[in-house]
Amino acid sequence: MAKKQKTFKPKARLPRGFGDRSPSDIRATDEMVAKIRKVYELYGFDPVETPMFEYTEALGKFLPDTDRPNAGVFSLQDDDDQWVSLRYDLTAPLARHVAENFQNINLPYRTYRNGWVFRNEKPGPGRFRQFMQFDADTVGAPGVQADAEMCMMMADTMEALGIARGDYVIRVNNRKVLDGVMEAIGIGGDEDADKRLSVLRAIDKLDKFGTEGVSLLLGEGRKDESGDFTKGAGLNGEQTKQVIAYIETGDVDGNEGVTELANIDKLVRAAGYDEDRIKIDPSCVRGLEYYTGPVFEAELLFDVTNEKGQKVQFGSVGGGGRYDGLVQRFMGQAVPATGFSIGVSRLMTALKNLGKLGAEEALAPVVVCVMDRDTESLGRYQKMVQSLREAGIRAEMFQGNPKNFGKQLQYADRRGCPIAIIQGADERDKGEVQIKDLLEGKKIAAEIESREEWTEARAAQFPVPEADLVAEVRKVLNRYCGDAV
RNA sequence: GCAGCUGUAGCUCAGUUGGUUAGAGCGCCGGAUUGUGGAUCCGGAGGUCGAUGGUUCGAGACCAUCCAGCUGUACCA
Numbered sequence: 001m002a003k004k005q006k007t008f009k010p011k012a013r014l015p016r017g018f019g020d021r022s023p024s025d026i027r028a029t030d031e032m033v034a035k036i037r038k039v040y041e042l043y044g045f046d047p048v049e050t051p052m053f054e055y056t057e058a059l060g061k062f063l064p065d066t067d068r069p070n071a072g073v074f075s076l077q078d079d080d081d082q083w084v085s086l087r088y089d090l091t092a093p094l095a096r097h098v099a100e101n102f103q104n105i106n107l108p109y110r111t112y113r114n115g116w117v118f119r120n121e122k123p124g125p126g127r128f129r130q131f132m133q134f135d136a137d138t139v140g141a142p143g144v145q146a147d148a149e150m151c152m153m154m155a156d157t158m159e160a161l162g163i164a165r166g167d168y169v170i171r172v173n174n175r176k177v178l179d180g181v182m183e184a185i186g187i188g189g190d191e192d193a194d195k196r197l198s199v200l201r202a203i204d205k206l207d208k209f210g211t212e213g214v215s216l217l218l219g220e221g222r223k224d225e226s227g228d229f230t231k232g233a234g235l236n237g238e239q240t241k242q243v244i245a246y247i248e249t250g251d252v253d254g255n256e257g258v259t260e261l262a263n264i265d266k267l268v269r270a271a272g273y274d275e276d277r278i279k280i281d282p283s284c285v286r287g288l289e290y291y292t293g294p295v296f297e298a299e300l301l302f303d304v305t306n307e308k309g310q311k312v313q314f315g316s317v318g319g320g321g322r323y324d325g326l327v328q329r330f331m332g333q334a335v336p337a338t339g340f341s342i343g344v345s346r347l348m349t350a351l352k353n354l355g356k357l358g359a360e361e362a363l364a365p366v367v368v369c370v371m372d373r374d375t376e377s378l379g380r381y382q383k384m385v386q387s388l389r390e391a392g393i394r395a396e397m398f399q400g401n402p403k404n405f406g407k408q409l410q411y412a413d414r415r416g417c418p419i420a421i422i423q424g425a426d427e428r429d430k431g432e433v434q435i436k437d438l439l440e441g442k443k444i445a446a447e448i449e450s451r452e453e454w455t456e457a458r459a460a461q462f463p464v465p466e467a468d469l470v471a472e473v474r475k476v477l478n479r480y481c482g483d484a485v
Numbered sequence: 486g487c488a489g490c491u492g493u494a495g496c497u498c499a500g501u502u503g504g505u506u507a508g509a510g511c512g513c514c515g516g517a518u519u520g521u522g523g524a525u526c527c528g529g530a531g532g533u534c535g536a537u538g539g540u541u542c543g544a545g546a547c548c549a550u551c552c553a554g555c556u557g558u559a560c561c562a
Contacts, residue, residue, distance in 0.1 A: 012495085016554075060562060072561070088562065121561065122486095201560090224558045228488035231559095289562055371520070405520050413522040424520060438522070445523045455521060 017122075017129030028357040029132065029348050032161060033114055036134050036342065039157045040112040043149070045136055048111040050093040052118075056083040058096045060290075060329065074120045086118035090135035090341060091323065098139050098337075099330030107140030114344060126314075126346060137339030139327065144260050146338050147294040147322055148267035154298050154318065154340060155277045161347070162356040163300070171281035172264060172296045175321070176257025178203070178285065181246045184253070185239040198233035203247060204285035207299075207315060214247070215240055250282035260294060286319050295321035296340065300350055314350045318342035363481050365394035366473060367412040370402040371424035384421060384433070384469060391470045393477065412438055418480055419473055423466070433469055436461040437476050 014020065021029075037047075056075055075085040087093050090113055098105060114134040123129055136153065138146045151170045158168040178200060182188055187195050202217035209217070216222040218240045221232035235243065245251075252258055261280050268278045286295040297319035320340025327335035351357045366388055368381050381397050388395035398408045412420045422434035440460035448454045464472040 092562075119561070122559095125556080222558090224488075226487090226489040226557050228558055230487090369521090403519065406518075406522070409522040411522090420521090422521080426520085434521095436521080441522070448523075451518085451524070454523070455518085458521065461521080 015129075017127075019128060019130075023362070024352075025348070027362065028352055029344060031357055032344060032348055032351065033134065035160050036114070036157055036344075037112070039153065039160050040136050043110075043136075043153050045110045045112045047113060048094075048097065049113045049115065050087070050090070050097050052086055052116065053084045054087055054093050054096060056085040058330075059085055059087065059092045060326075072120055074118050088119050089117050090115060090133050091137065091320075091326065091339060094135070094137055094139075094339075095323075095326040095337070096330065098327050098335065102331065102335075105139075108146070109139040110137075111139075112136040126349065128345065131346070132344035133341040134344050135339060135341040137337060139337040139339075140335060141338065142324075142336040144263045144294065145267055147260075147296070148264045148271075150320060150338055150340050151264070151278045151296050152268055152271060152273055154296065154342075155273060157342065158298060161351060162354075163351075166276055167302050168298060168300055169276065170278045170296055170298050171284040172261065172278060172294060173281055173284035173286075174257035174261050174294050175291050176293060177250075177252055177255055177261065177282070178257075180252045180255040180257060181243060185235070185242050187235075187239075195233055195235075199235065199243065200285050202233055203243070203283055206247060206283040211244060211247070215244060218243055247283045250280065257293070264294060286321055290323045290326055291321040292324045293322035294338070295319070298340075298342070302354075314346070316343075317347040317350065363394065363418060363477070364416040365396045366419045366421060366477075367408070367415075367417045368395065368397045368421040369405070369408045369412075369423075370398045371405070371422065373402060380428075381423070384423075384466075387470055388473060391474070393470070393473060409436075409438075413442070419476055421469070421473075422461075427463065430463075431466050432463040433466050434461055434463050435469075435472055435476060439480060 056073070059073065073085045073088050075083055078084050094111070094113075098109065112135060114132060116130055117133050118130050120129060136150070138150070151172055154170050155168075158170075159165065179188075179196075182192075182196050182199060187199070199218060202214050205217065206214050209222070213222055217230065217232045218235045219232050219237070220234070222230050224230060265280055284295060284297050286297055297316050299316050300314040302314075318341055320338070322336070322338040324334065324336045327337060348357065368385050368388075370378065370381055372378075378397075385395045385397045398411065400407065400411060402408060409420060418437070418439050420436040420438055422436060423432070427433055436458075437460040444457070444459045445454060448457065448459075
């Protein structure tokens with residue numbers, strides 16, 4: 001009566017913030033990436049990739065301290081004790097690449113890349129700790145025409161992905177303008193650096209909380225849904241009023257940034273991009289540290305219903321801006337650059353819900369059933385499968401336990417297979433195979449009451465000469481997916 | 486980080502004021518049916534009740550601490 005031995009049983013669970021990718025997610029992503037790449041290639045950009053790991057200091061992070069060695073980024077110590085980190089975006093690694101290969105790079109340097117990036121922070125709905133970005137950058141182009149082109153390319157990409165004009169907008173602003181506003185309300189000095197940061201963060205939340213919420217955040221602070229209090233920037237009433245007025249009008253006196261924005265505006269209009277595609281927007285803030293001039297953001301304007309049936313505003317699906325200081329970190333020499341990233345994972349979810357992707361699911365394979373289990377027969381089944389594959393038809397031989405024939409059809413049914421091929425001794429003697437149209441049979445099954453009736457009917461099934469197998473299978477498949485096979 | 490909510494089978498959940506051996510549906514496996522998918526019927530496996538400590542004759546339930554998850558918020562290069 002020995003007690004049952006306890007063995008360690010790990011819980012099957014994903015690390016939080018990470019997700020497995022389904023066949024349809026992978027196919028949808030591939031489809032998207034191909035479309036984006038096509039646009040970037042048209043604009044004359046070339047692919048360049050960097051690895052997922054970089055030295056932590058190259059990413060511009062402080063070395064991890066002993067208390068929280070992974071704050072924000074995933075970091076680990078290499079066997080030579082040097083800290084390395086998983087990249088958290090594609091821009092910082094590109095700056096490293098440019099600085100390291102500066103001699104061999106022909107400026108302006110126009111490149112794109114897509115890949116996984118990692119952020120070690122709390123995940124939320126639609127926010128993961130691993131996600132894919134698609135990035136394009138022009139390095140060595142100081143003028144606003146490079147920024148204008150980025151905006152145009154973003155707009156073209158949205159449309160190439162099937163997002164209708166009017167369902168997206170590229171919002172453009174300039175960090176210099178925002179700095180000018182803060183100077184105007186008297187918080188331009190070094191002693192107010194923290195306050196400026198709070199003000200920028202407050203403005204950035206306009207689409208989330210509205211003018212009212214932003215006013216609260218600029219002033220005393222704001223209570224969230226759970227009742228927790230967020231401290232505000234501490235501006236007085238008059239200052240708050242001025243900031244709100246700026247957000248609503250975009251007016252700032254005599255500012256270099258305003259001129260730059262006006263030039264971008266002229267450029268994109270001249271190129272045929274109207275306000276419904278690229279729009280100057282004073283509330284667009286974006287990344288607070290490294291941007292030095294124009295910033296831009298791609299926003300989806302439609303609601304999406306998620307799997308729980310709730311309406312969700314997707315909002316920003318990509319953004320970027322000018323980062324003239326990032327390469328300089330490595331070289332001392334100023335190297336202007338501008339670029340943007342698209343959040344592929346986020347955008348993919350939105351497009352899938354919209355029905356713009358994965359409409360044509362790959363058809364499940366034809367299954368060749370196993371009736372006789374002797375080696376010779378198995379070889380014959382495998383040969384049928386091969387002939388189907390050679391004709392470009394997805395096919396497989398049943399690989400499970402073939403003892404119970406019903407299980408084989410159950411398997412095929414659950415996978416959504418269109419056809420099962422059956423050949424037992426009876427058919428073989430006649431030189432035939434049975435083609436069973438499972439999709440047609442499913443329709444018939446709905447009208448049948450008893451199992452006996454169903455079993456006897458051998459629904460939607462017909463014999464063909466073995467030599468005609470491929471042609472007959474193709475005939476049935478064409479009924480379901482036309483030209484796909 | 487802060488705040489709110491929630492942890493019971495693979496999944497979704499029930500479990501009465503604290504009371505015997507912790508249940509259901511779905512899913513899974515086997516059988517009815519060794520040559521035919523769905524439906525039906527029968528049987529089976531699957532649980533340290535998130536963890537530890539406490540209160541109690543007795544805790545899945547009550548208390549404390551911790552952990553995890555979800556939601557909001559903050560941070561986000």
